Amino acid sequence: xxxxLRVKISDMPxxxxxxxxxxxxxxxxxxxxxxxxxxxxHALCLATELRKKxxxxxxxxxxxxxxxxxxxxxxxxxxxxxxxxxxxLDAFLLKLEPMTSRPLQIQTYTLTxxxxxxxxxxxxxxxxxxxxxxxxxxxxxxxxxxLRVLHISNVLSDPPAIQLSRAQIDELAGVYxxxxxxxxxxxxxxxxxxxxxxxxxxxxKAETRDILFSPGNPRVRKVFLRDAxxxxxxxxxxxxxxxxxxxxxG
Numbered sequence: 001x002x003x004x005l006r007v008k009i010s011d012m013p014x015x016x017x018x019x020x021x022x023x024x025x026x027x028x029x030x031x032x033x034x035x036x037x038x039x040x041x042h043a044l045c046l047a048t049e050l051r052k053k054x055x056x057x058x059x060x061x062x063x064x065x066x067x068x069x070x071x072x073x074x075x076x077x078x079x080x081x082x083x084x085x086x087x088x089l090d091a092f093l094l095k096l097e098p099m100t101s102r103p104l105q106i107q108t109y110t111l112t113x114x115x116x117x118x119x120x121x122x123x124x125x126x127x128x129x130x131x132x133x134x135x136x137x138x139x140x141x142x143x144x145x146x147l148r149v150l151h152i153s154n155v156l157s158d159p160p161a162i163q164l165s166r167a168q169i170d171e172l173a174g175v176y177x178x179x180x181x182x183x184x185x186x187x188x189x190x191x192x193x194x195x196x197x198x199x200x201x202x203x204x205k206a207e208t209r210d211i212l213f214s215p216g217n218p219r220v221r222k223v224f225l226r227d228a229x230x231x232x233x234x235x236x237x238x239x240x241x242x243x244x245x246x247x248x249x250g
Contacts, residue, residue, distance in 0.1 A: 047111040050120055050138055050145060057147070058103045058124070064096040074139065074146035082153050102127045116140035123155070131155035156218045161205035166190065168209055171232055172224055176246035183246055 053072050060068035069092070077089040087095070104124035112119045120136040137149040164172075169187040176183045185194045185204070192212065195201035204212040210224040212235075223243075224235040236243040 043111060043113050046113060046118060046145070047109060047120075050111065050118065051106065051109050051122075053145070053147070054109075054120070054122065054134075054136070055106065058106070061096065062099040062101065062103045064098045066093045066096055069093060069096070072147055074141060074148040077146075077148055077150070080149070080151040104132060107131075118145070131157075158205070158215055158218050159207050159213065161207065163190065164192070164206045164209065172210075172212070174232070174248050175250040176234060177249045178244060178246040182249075 056068050057072060059065070069089070073089055075089065077092070079087045079092050081087070104126050107123045107125055109120070109122040111121075116139055118138040120134070120138060122134045122136075124132045124134060126132070131154070133153045133155060135149075135151045135153075136147060138145050139148050140146075166187060169190075169192050172192070173185050173187050176185070182197045183194065184197075185192065187193070192204040192206065193201050194204050194212075202214060204222070205215055206212055207221070210226070212222040212224075214220065219239060221238045222235045223238055225233050227233050232248060234245060234247040236245050
């Protein structure tokens with residue numbers, strides 16, 4: 001026996017409201033998903049576009065191609081160098097001179113976009129494998145993307161270390177004071193170990209007989225001082241152009 005059952009949605013208000021809710025949810029979800037995918041595609045396309053422009057600008061630095069910079073840089077472009085100096089476009093162009101070295105090569109490239117502004121971070125290397133970090137701000141102006149701000153920093157690496165003799169390490173060993181703090185340098189076999197009273201002990205490497213550095217922190221040097229007889233009297237912790245004196249007390 002076959003039973004035929006026909007139901008009108010209008011006769012079941014709860015079913016009608018449920019179906020409408022499902023349809024409404026589907027309509028609201030699909031555009032959101034589609035928008036996210038579209039946004040990702042646009043970001044990838046923009047990253048490809050700006051990377052090509054960056055490659056042209058890197059080449060232009062080495063060939064002194066001022067026209068390329070005038071094309072892709074905003075009129076109010078400025079370059080912030082590692083020493084804190086600011087150079088605006090006109091002065092930047094005047095400084096361009098042909099170079100014999102090869103242009104930097106982009107190794108990694110990431111882009112974050114917010115409306116008509118894009119922030120780019122890319123790591124480059126030169127022919128000697130020195131690493132540089134570029135931070136850029138691009139903005140869409142009059143229908144085209146222009147570079148407005150550029151900052152370049154050098155990724156520092158440890159200097160070449162030399163091996164001091166045990167006698168040379170013993171000359172540096174001792175207890176040093178700066179203010180209320182103390183710093184101890186000692187020898188462990190052929191290694192130099194050092195620690196502040198409130199910090200864990202760590203190994204030091206020698207750049208020269210009287211200059212030590214902490215591996216992984218090449219900006220800071222410890223420069224040891226000697227009296228007229230050659231005896232170590234202390235050291236200064238040198239960071240950029242700042243020195244902190246530590247006096248040997250034992």
